[in-house]
Amino acid sequence: MARRPVTVLCVVVEVETASGSDAALDPEAREFVHEHVATGLAPVIERYGGTLVRIASDRLMGVFGVASLHEDDALRAARASLEAREALIAEADMLLSRYGANLVCRFGLATGEALVGGSGPLGFAGDVSRLATTLAEEAEPGQILIGQETQQLAAAAIETDSAGPGRFLLRSTHPGVRALALRLDAPFVNRDQDLRRLAEAYARMARERTTMIVAVIGEA
Numbered sequence: 001m002a003r004r005p006v007t008v009l010c011v012v013v014e015v016e017t018a019s020g021s022d023a024a025l026d027p028e029a030r031e032f033v034h035e036h037v038a039t040g041l042a043p044v045i046e047r048y049g050g051t052l053v054r055i056a057s058d059r060l061m062g063v064f065g066v067a068s069l070h071e072d073d074a075l076r077a078a079r080a081s082l083e084a085r086e087a088l089i090a091e092a093d094m095l096l097s098r099y100g101a102n103l104v105c106r107f108g109l110a111t112g113e114a115l116v117g118g119s120g121p122l123g124f125a126g127d128v129s130r131l132a133t134t135l136a137e138e139a140e141p142g143q144i145l146i147g148q149e150t151q152q153l154a155a156a157a158i159e160t161d162s163a164g165p166g167r168f169l170l171r172s173t174h175p176g177v178r179a180l181a182l183r184l185d186a187p188f189v190n191r192d193q194d195l196r197r198l199a200e201a202y203a204r205m206a207r208e209r210t211t212m213i214v215a216v217i218g219e220a
Contacts, residue, residue, distance in 0.1 A: 005111055009107065013058045030101075062077065065116075078158055106143060112127060145163055156177060
């Protein structure tokens with residue numbers, strides 16, 4: 001078990017008949033639609049390093065930072081949510097023509113500290129999945145609402161509009177841009193001895209024309 005930041009993408013899926021009601025849709029057809037949506041979203045989530053978990057027939061969770069950890073998991077989840085929305089838009093026409101069913105999806109994206117490990121379906125314990133679900137339920141059809149922590153972690157690479165206190169509407173991401181701006185002007189603090197040892201190792205390597213390995217271990 002370990003504490004670390006986790007980002008969760010919640011997708012709320014609603015299936016309606018062309019008349020606007022889901023009561024008349026055949027239960028088997030409705031289940032096929034939900035399975036089809038989950039099957040289509042899984043590779044999108046996995047391509048960005050996440051795992052798709054089906055919580056209920058109308059709730060899908062993309063979990064980032066549990067099975068594998070990346071410093072840009074929040075940005076990966078944001079990019080996955082945009083691609084997932086495009087994939088579901090493409091599926092909507094097929095579902096309408098085949099089953100007379102309209103597909104309505106809402107997205108919520110949240111980041112928070114979680115206790116990773118255990119046997120739960122999501123692989124962690126914490127409130128972040130609840131926060132993502134709340135954002136998805138409050139989103140308009142087709143909208144991606146993200147929480148403040150997700151917005152801050154991916155700020156350099158995403159475009160958002162304010163959607164109220166602590167939440168933002170995700171508009172787009174910038175391809176090839178890091179989640180956090182790279183800074184090279186921050187000074188080293190209390191590292192004089194470490195830098196001196198590195199310089200000495202480099203000088204010895206150059207003088208003796210040999211190969212050296214230097215391991216740097218400690219807090220970032």
